Amino acid sequence: MELGSGESRVGRRPILLKFNEKARPVIAIKLAPGRIVGAVTDMDAHLLCQQERLLADSETADEIVEALIQMTHALLAEAKVDIDDVLGIGMVLPGIVDPKTGVSVWPSFFNWINVPMKHILEDRLGVQVFIDNDANAAALAEKWYGAGRDYADLVCVTVGAGVGAGLIVGGRLYRGGASGAGEIGHMTIDEEGPQCICGNRGCLEAMVSDKALVRQAVERLAENPGSMVLQLAEGDKSKITREIIVEAAKAGDEMAQALIWQAGTRIGTGLSNLVNILNPEAIIVGGEAAAQAGDLLLEPIKRTVKKRAFAVLSEKTEILRAKLPDGWLVGAAILVLQEFFGLPIYREEDGRKSINLASLV
Ligand SMILES: [Zn+2]
Structure with missing residues (x-):
């Protein structure tokens, strides 16, 4: 898009150009x-x-x-x-x-x-x-416009209904041989863990997804009948959602806080493995659950990565919240x-x- 002519001491006056982002939707x-x-x-x-x-x-x-x-x-x-x-x-x-x-x-x-x-x-x-x-x-978005702009090697992990990751290596998306790279949600965290939709047991996703959190909340209510989680669900276990669990945790409910801490610890375990394998400069944590829970989820992730990954690597790995809602x-x-x-x-x-x-x- 032409902005008009600029100044020049010699020769023709230059035409100033600007990228017209409105050109095509x-x-x-x-x-x-x-x-x-x-x-x-x-x-x-x-x-x-x-x-x-x-x-x-x-x-x-x-x-x-x-x-x-x-x-x-x-x-x-x-x-x-x-x-x-x-x-x-x-x-x-x-x-x-x-x-x-x-x-x-x-x-x-x-x-x-x-x-x-x-x-x-x-x-x-x-x-x-x-x-x-x-x-x-999501990883491309954070790399182009969000928290990942300054990093050439990063992992963007998303936590919500599922758990996924996009890997940026040398500034470019790493897709792998069959375009399946980054399925961190199906990293085995517990060999004897719960059944996952992929057919395996104990995948990270089967332990920390929205559905997994709800299942764990319902199980723990047997010992915590006074939990705010049940009150927010109007006494109906079938109405419990991840949103309710996070809301209760933010309001100080101990059972809900323990569930989110446990999820963060498990995500941190998966990310520790990635830190040792890929040595990214930054890990960006996004997705609906991470956006809602904020530091309640980020803190146990940071602590676990620090505890489990090679110290010389984790010291140099920034763990950041995603910037783009x-x-x-x-x-x-x-x-x-x-x-x-x-x-x-x-x-x-x-x-x-x-x-x-x-x-x-
Ligand atoms: Zn799985």
Whole structure:
């Protein structure tokens, strides 16, 4: 975007240029257990409008695809954007995702395998779609715009309905051979521990996820019938949520505090292993549970990493809270933006609409 002419002592006066982040909108979508959230962003990943749609537990891949398409059209309508002007759609989801083929290989919470999500959405919407694992997107968001900007080697761990991590190595996302790197939630913490959705026992996720916390709270209520957790759930154990447990802990309830401390200690054990393996400069802790619990969760994580990892490494590992409350969506937008700003940017695949610099001029 031209800003006018600048000063020059010799020759022609220069034309001053500024990056016009409003040039083209981007659509960012996160598929999570029980809900879809979506946003329209500009080319600097600012969220311009945002929507949420709740999902039933039983929805099939076909039903979820329909919901994603409806969400896209609803976002376009709210932002008054024509689909032909959209730079691209970034979509993030849990589990193993292959961003090269655009296949949702194993989405952990959802009941399908190998759904070619990118191609289905591109065929239906006529816009280029980029998909990736949600924790990878959160790591990209923190690296581009959040707490990770100053670090080349970092781990961004997300704690909430699941536990995931995105690994940034040498400034770039490390995906691994089959794009499955960072599944810290399925690191074994206790060989005899509870059954996990992945089929193994004692995975970190099976011990600290929202569902695990609720299960542990219900178990402990037998010995702590006076806990505030039960009062906040109006005396109904089936109404207990992670939000209630954290609220009770913040209000001083000892049982709730012990549960969160235990979760932090377990996450810290998993992260200690990562510190010794990867020696990151920083660990950024995000996700809904971490955002809500704050220092109640961060403190036991820090203490455990300090206690368990090599002291010479953990001393030099910063453990920080994530900065971006909408990191998932910012990261989803970055999937599109990194393709646009990276090389090669001129692409035509199968005659599909592609991100093309020339189209902006
Ligand atoms: Zn598992």
